[in-house]
Amino acid sequence: MISHVAILAAMGYLLGSIPFGYLLVRIFTGQDVRASGSGNIGATNVARKSPALGIATLLLDAGKGLTAVLLTRLVFTGVHQRLIMTIVAFCAVLGHLFPVWLKFRGGKGVATSLGAFILLTPETIVGLVILFLLLAVAFRYISLGSIAVAAAFPLLAWALREYTDERQLIFIAAVSVLVIWSHRKNIGRLAAGTEAQIGAKSGSETSGATRL
Numbered sequence: 001m002i003s004h005v006a007i008l009a010a011m012g013y014l015l016g017s018i019p020f021g022y023l024l025v026r027i028f029t030g031q032d033v034r035a036s037g038s039g040n041i042g043a044t045n046v047a048r049k050s051p052a053l054g055i056a057t058l059l060l061d062a063g064k065g066l067t068a069v070l071l072t073r074l075v076f077t078g079v080h081q082r083l084i085m086t087i088v089a090f091c092a093v094l095g096h097l098f099p100v101w102l103k104f105r106g107g108k109g110v111a112t113s114l115g116a117f118i119l120l121t122p123e124t125i126v127g128l129v130i131l132f133l134l135l136a137v138a139f140r141y142i143s144l145g146s147i148a149v150a151a152a153f154p155l156l157a158w159a160l161r162e163y164t165d166e167r168q169l170i171f172i173a174a175v176s177v178l179v180i181w182s183h184r185k186n187i188g189r190l191a192a193g194t195e196a197q198i199g200a201k202s203g204s205e206t207s208g209a210t211r212l
Contacts, residue, residue: 008072041106065089082120088116089117117153121163132148136198140197
């Protein structure tokens with residue numbers, strides 16, 4: 001069983017590591033998305049090059065997390081299936097954050113996390129999306145919404161009892177910590193009042209960018 005879990009975890013990591021934002025911009029514009037804007041490969045920065053490519057990046061980043069978990073559900077049918085699916089979901093997020101193909105410098109994991117856990121914690125994910133939209137509209141900070149949903153993720157999953165094994169909560173909490181950690185610069189700018197709001201232009205837009 002350990003060898004099977006290791007193989008599935010590696011599969012999840014490699015799927016999560018696919019840098020869709022980087023690839024789409026390179027293929028359709030011939031440019032390196034890391035050389036402009038906030039310098040990251042997430043949907044927000046890609047959207048500065050092309051809104052259509054930004055949407056595609058968002059969907060593909062979520063889709064790779066979902067695909068990893070779907071494949072695990074098909075391959076592993078044992079008694080600990082949901083725990084293994086959770087481990088693979090965590091590995092997919094880890095791959096997005098630290099992709100082997102780009103010297104371990106990736107996105108911030110929000111979209112991939114939502115895709116990876118939509119089958120495991122559907123009610124929680126719906127609640128988090130609503131929370132994100134409310135905060136983003138009310139305060140006009142994408143990063144604030146992202147940080148808040150990451151912090152709320154394990155609490156809401158626990159409150160809704162969307163787990164069959166308490167060990168799943170460990171990996172959910174780990175995802176939460178990693179996503180918040182990836183937003184550490186945004187947290188500093190929010191505290192300093194220099195984070196760019198939705199619709200900000202030029203320099204402030206770049207300095208306050210967040211990665212999905």
